[in-house]
Amino acid sequence: xxxxxxxxxxxxxxSDELRLLGSRCIDCANHMFPRQDDCPKCAGNSTEDVExxxxxxxxxxxxxxxxxxxPPYVGPSDPKTFEPYGVGYIELDGQLKVETRLTINTPxxxxxxxxxxxxxxxxxxxxxxxxxxxxxxxxxx
Amino acid sequence: MAKxxxxxxxxxxxxxxxxxxxxxMDHGVDAVRKALADSGTTWQDMQFAFGGSxxxxxxxxxxxxxxxxGLQFINVANGCATGGSALFSAVNSIKAGMYDVGIAVGxxxxxxxxxxxxxxxxxxxxxxxxxxxxxxxxFFGMKLNRYMHDYGITEDTLGKVGEKAFRNGSMxxxxxxxxxxxxxxxxxxxxxxxxxxxxxxxxxxxxxxxxVLCRADKAHEYTDTPIMLNAAVVRSRRFGSxxxxxxxxxxxxxxxxxxxxxxxxxxxxxIGPEDVDIAQLQDTEVGAEIMHMAENGFCEHGxxxxxxxxxxxEITGRLPVNTDGGCLANGEPIxxxxxxxxxxxVLQLRxxxxxxxxxxxxxxxxxxxxxxxxxxxxxxLSK
Numbered sequence: 001x002x003x004x005x006x007x008x009x010x011x012x013x014x015s016d017e018l019r020l021l022g023s024r025c026i027d028c029a030n031h032m033f034p035r036q037d038d039c040p041k042c043a044g045n046s047t048e049d050v051e052x053x054x055x056x057x058x059x060x061x062x063x064x065x066x067x068x069x070x071p072p073y074v075g076p077s078d079p080k081t082f083e084p085y086g087v088g089y090i091e092l093d094g095q096l097k098v099e100t101r102l103t104i105n106t107p108x109x110x111x112x113x114x115x116x117x118x119x120x121x122x123x124x125x126x127x128x129x130x131x132x133x134x135x136x137x138x139x140x141x
Numbered sequence: 142m143a144k145x146x147x148x149x150x151x152x153x154x155x156x157x158x159x160x161x162x163x164x165x166m167d168h169g170v171d172a173v174r175k176a177l178a179d180s181g182t183t184w185q186d187m188q189f190a191f192g193g194s195x196x197x198x199x200x201x202x203x204x205x206x207x208x209x210x211g212l213q214f215i216n217v218a219n220g221c222a223t224g225g226s227a228l229f230s231a232v233n234s235i236k237a238g239m240y241d242v243g244i245a246v247g248x249x250x251x252x253x254x255x256x257x258x259x260x261x262x263x264x265x266x267x268x269x270x271x272x273x274x275x276x277x278x279x280f281f282g283m284k285l286n287r288y289m290h291d292y293g294i295t296e297d298t299l300g301k302v303g304e305k306a307f308r309n310g311s312m313x314x315x316x317x318x319x320x321x322x323x324x325x326x327x328x329x330x331x332x333x334x335x336x337x338x339x340x341x342x343x344x345x346x347x348x349x350x351x352x353v354l355c356r357a358d359k360a361h362e363y364t365d366t367p368i369m370l371n372a373a374v375v376r377s378r379r380f381g382s383x384x385x386x387x388x389x390x391x392x393x394x395x396x397x398x399x400x401x402x403x404x405x406x407x408x409x410x411x412i413g414p415e416d417v418d419i420a421q422l423q424d425t426e427v428g429a430e431i432m433h434m435a436e437n438g439f440c441e442h443g444x445x446x447x448x449x450x451x452x453x454x455e456i457t458g459r460l461p462v463n464t465d466g467g468c469l470a471n472g473e474p475i476x477x478x479x480x481x482x483x484x485x486x487v488l489q490l491r492x493x494x495x496x497x498x499x500x501x502x503x504x505x506x507x508x509x510x511x512x513x514x515x516x517x518x519x520x521x522l523s524k
Contacts, residue, residue: 006268006271006272007266007267007268007271010268022389030391031389031392032389033388033389034266034388040380041380041381041391059287059390060283060284060286060287060290061283061286061335062279062282062283062286062334062335062336062337063282063332063334063335064273064276064278064279064334065331065332065333065334065335066255066331066333068255068273068275068276069254069255069257071270071271072257072258072259072260072267072269072270072271072275073270073271073272073273074271074272075272075273085273087273087274087279087283088283089283089390091392094392095392096389096390096391096392097389097390097391097392098388098389099274099387099388099389099390101272101273101274107335112286112287112290123271123272134268134271134272
């Protein structure tokens with residue numbers, strides 16, 4: 001099945017080397033995700049595009065245990081078949097902590113500080129028959 | 142002796158926060174009429190009004206029901222600090238010498254279930270909602286998970302805070318949830334956003350609160366028991382704090398807006414946390430109450446574990462917290478929620494809180510709201 005990105009401004013897609021698309025402030029080196037032109041740290045407005053690191057550590061996490069309201073959610077939200085999913089912040093050393101879906105949805109398998117890497121997960125199949133994907137992080141082994 | 146720029150609360154009105162057939166606006170109008178009656182004033186006496194609502198219509202349209210007197214009526218919408226911002230605006234209108242007497246009113250009515258978030262309106266991008274991350278509940282779960290990891294707060298303590306809220310709510314005739322729940326029932330209910338269960342969260346709800354305020358040197362024209370408003374402060378977040386709907390966080394850590402708001406309020410009132418006899422702290426969920434105890438200066442991070450085990454935040458404890466059951470038992474109608482806290486403190490300082498009255502003749506009372514998008518409001522009242 002062909003895959004498309006939920007939003008092409010978020011990560012390189014299609015790509016052999018998946019990367020999150022961020023910004024870096026030219027004045028104060030603050031990193032941001034997703035891309036933006038203004039820097040909330042120094043209140044400047046000159047930023048450059050950067051690709052963020054693909055590996056980091058889990059800073060905090062939770063498990064979404066009930067179906068989100070749809071809209072806005074586009075993933076499976078039928079209460080009868082809903083599968084909880086993980087959400088967390090991954091600390092990318094020296095850059096930022098990015099909020100992300102996790103591939104893991106059981107508390108026993110998640111620990112603050114564990115090493116994680118960038119991947120994608122499917123959200124739903126659109127009217128064209130394409131599988132819509134978004135970015136996520138998974139444990140490194 | 143009260144100064145002309147001091148502000149007193151001389152009338153309070155609240156509606157039942159239980160789910161009902163009423164509209165949000167009905168709650169607002171009823172709360173205003175009750176506050177007017179409590180202060181012995183009429184709508185015609187009001188020189189100005191600030192009205193807050195997030196989801197229940199423009200507050201100023203209530204003049205068509207309350208009376209077309211021509212008063213200045215300003216609508217306020219400011220996220221979870223909507224009610225607090227209406228109060229803040231009213232206080233400063235009096236302090237500035239513009240008016241002698243007026244009213245702050247907040248009301249709301251939300252659909253059942255978690256808040257539906259308009260990500261575009263919030264400047265977040267449509268993808269954020271589409272991918273299942275625009276849920277306030279996730280933020281609370283994640284902030285608390287990290288906090289428990291860093292400061293050793295246990296799941297039992299989460300359960301105890303829930304048990305206290307529903308016990309206090311059972312003594313509050315205006316609360317939505319009045320059935321006491323045990324620590325075990327709170328802990329064992331459905332897991333919504335780890336580590337938080339169903340009964341550890343408040344729900345969007347409905348209700349209205351109104352407060353009549355006046356120049357303190359005129360307060361005795363209205364009541365024998367004026368309550369002084371010593372501080373009302375609203376602050377937004379600074380760079381590096383961890384807030385709801387943060388698509389990324391900075392590598393460095395900055396204290397959240399609650400810490401800044403609290404410090405500014407204590408400075409304005411000229412007192413410290415040790416002087417406070419009773420506190421209403423934002424308890425969107427049980428962990429929020431726990432974390433906010435420290436963020437507002439009432440203890441060190443991690444001390445909550447001991448304080449709660451000792452019952453220090455119970456109505457009979459050293460620092461009673463959320464004596465009316467808080468958001469957990471009352472729900473969270475955004476426009477009314479911060480004013481509900483002030484209402485409760487006025488009752489407690491007047492000694493009119495009935496079954497849930499705090500003993501020892503409390504003299505200083507504190508309120509705190511926190512919410513999207515990283516905003517906080519604090520008031521300090523005294524008698």
